[in-house]
Amino acid sequence: MSQYVWGYLQEYEDERDDLLDAVDSVFRSGSLILGPSVRRFEEEFAGYHGVAHCAGVDNGTNAIVLGLQALGVKPGDEVITVSNTAAPTVVAIDAVGATPVFVDVHEDDYLMDVSQVEAVITERTRCLLPVHLYGQCVDMAPLRALSAKHGIPILEDCAQAHGSRHHGEIAGSMGLAAAFSFYPTKVLGAYGDGGATITSDAGVDAALRRLRYYGMESVYHVVETPGHNSRLDEVQAEILRRKLRRLDAYVARRREIAQHYREALSDTELVLPATTPGNEHVYYVHVVRHPERDKVLEALKTHDIFLNVSYPWPVHRQKGFLHLGYQQGSLPVTEKLADEIFSLPMYPSLSDSELDKFIDTLRDVLATL
Structure with missing residues (x-):
């Protein structure tokens, strides 16, 4: 699921x-x-x-x-x-x-x-x-x-x-x-x-x-x-x-989860989300980066953990938009991110115990790479 x-x-x-x-x-x-x-x-x-x-x-x-x-x-x-x-x-x-x-x-x-x-x-x-x-x-x-x-x-x-x-x-x-x-x-x-x-x-x-x-x-x-x-x-x-009426409460819980990730994963090779000065992040998705993203995702699947990538294909390189004429390399940062980013579980009903269990599994997977 x-x-x-x-x-x-x-x-x-x-x-x-x-x-x-x-x-x-x-x-x-x-x-x-x-x-x-x-x-x-x-x-x-x-x-x-x-x-x-x-x-x-x-x-x-x-x-x-x-x-x-x-x-x-x-x-x-x-x-x-x-x-x-x-x-x-x-x-x-x-x-x-x-x-x-x-x-x-x-x-x-x-x-x-x-x-x-x-x-x-x-x-x-x-x-x-x-x-x-x-x-x-x-x-x-x-x-x-x-x-x-x-x-x-x-x-x-x-x-x-x-x-x-x-x-x-x-x-x-x-x-x-x-x-x-x-x-x-x-x-x-x-x-x-x-x-x-x-x-x-x-x-x-x-x-x-x-x-x-x-x-x-x-x-x-x-x-x-x-x-x-x-x-x-x-x-x-x-x-x-x-x-x-509950939107602010949803946001508060998302920020709590993001803080938990920061504290538990800051010593790993993951690049954690950066909040730009002046911004108040609501963490719709908690996007991280890893140079061996696909290996991480495949290893997590063996633990029945299936994570999302937002987004694996830059829009300008998708078949339906090739007519716009953008070549590979035309947007280098966007293209690099598409190879490295993935999203950690992030929803307000995620419990602390579920979060800790996921983090332990993720740390174990990262340690094997």
Whole structure:
């Protein structure tokens, strides 16, 4: 059983009564699509981030798609982002007909190297898309300066950074808009797919609401294309409302687990996660590095431990994106990381005894290499 499935099952047992009550309350309400649970969640999620608006959508990928469209990105435009990310970041750019333009990442925190961004800005650049990866934020001050200098909006990809802060500012509040995923494994996860795009710009919010509902401004009257059927489900919204109240507790437990790893593994050959100064890491995943990563993973499998790699193939070297023309070696840090990184178990319901048992096994495996 994977670490993610186990974490989900443990969480369900811990929160079962509240989750079932959430489902029952929706079914008894008689309102199943864009009803009171979605509206309340949108208000509460926007409030948590200190922004004015939130539009709930059906998944995190479409949160980016609609965010890009609401910011005016069109076919033929360019969007600057990174290749060290989950493929959906780039799939979303492709879905609106734009071209992804990649910069490399830092070797210590695995995040966008903002110093490379200005060199790839062209007259076709319409959006800067930083990915707050693994649970901490990109260096936003210089990116915001570039945004202001060139008049290019920022759409933050916050799928892995719920509750993370950067110099006191919460992830999702530092660009013109921000996209979130509520996939079940996320720091704030639903029990199915879900997503949201947040903003403090009323015009962007109005566009998001039209785009998620066929491009309609009123029932049966389409005013904007291309529209989508991309609505957050009432059941998932009510579950997310309940879980949002526990988000800070989830983050606190993740940080406890990360500290336990630091104390227990600092004397090994593993490169442990580095938190960039000014960041408050939420450890969506606990990514480490080892030069013989594949040997470590194979050895752990003999103990029935199956760990994830986020991500084994840089987006620019995947078959579906070879047409972009990036050659091997074009993003050297990203490519090096793909050969060395893997994720240790990280979910709030992981007990101290389970954690210690895993660490002992991992240390034994590392000692044999």
